[in-house]
Amino acid sequence: MVDTRLTYLLTLFPKLPSLGETPPLTMANALVLLRQQGGTDLELLAELLEAESLLREALDEWIVNPTGSRVVPSSLPPPLRALFNEGRMLDLTEETWVGSVRQAYLDLLSESAHRVGGTLLARWSRWEGSMRLNLARHRARLRGDRDEHAEGPPAVDPWLEAALTAWSATRSRGGEAERLGAAMEAEIALDAARLSFLERESPRYSFAMDELVAYLLHLRLLERHQQLDQQRGRTLLKEVGAL
DSSP: OOOHHHHHHHHHSOOOOOTTSOOSSOHHHHHHHHHHTOOHHHHHHHHHHHHHHHHHHHHHHHHHSOTTSOOOOTTSOHHHHTTOOHHHHHTSOHHHHHHHHHHHHHHHHHHHHHHHOSSHHHHHHHHHHHHHHHHHHHHHHHHTOOOTTTTSOOOOOHHHHHHHHHHHHHHHOOSHHHHHHHHHHHHHHHHHHHHHHHHHHSOSSOOSHHHHHHHHHHHHHHHHHHHOOHHHHHHHHHHGGGO
């Protein structure tokens, strides 16, 4: 049975450009249109996408602010908000804590996927988690650390090669400005890999939930790419270890 809400939205939404180009609408406007169609599935999808932006802002603030000055982000879903605990951070390295928060968001996506509908949201969550694991393993090898996941399969997937190359550049460049440039290049490479996944995995002209999810994730990647700047780049340098 055709869902007229999805057909309307996917017909209304303009075609999205390639990575690096300005998106024709904002995520905020897209979510307004989403909510206007009604339904608990679309409301939940909107909340999950909003949570990603809120989580990114909260992580940026907690990474740069000193102990005692951090504020628990009340707008996050409870499972994520509970992780913003300075006592918990005392028992973990910063990179381990950031990684656990990001994984909690992916877990939330996976757990919520059946209520949104379709399968792409769950597949996206698994793929993103796998990419982060492979990147963490790659960085551990560069540092000469013991690989705790050595029994797992090697990271040989073609989509990962460009991202690994970019992250490797952060180790080979010396000055802060050069490391910043490498971190920015790495983030762009990761977003290109993410976009490639969405293009491979989402149906076209199906007017189904998976197509809508892919469209919104694509739009989020475009917006994030547009927002990459020097301040964000400095934060990226501190987030490198979280992947």
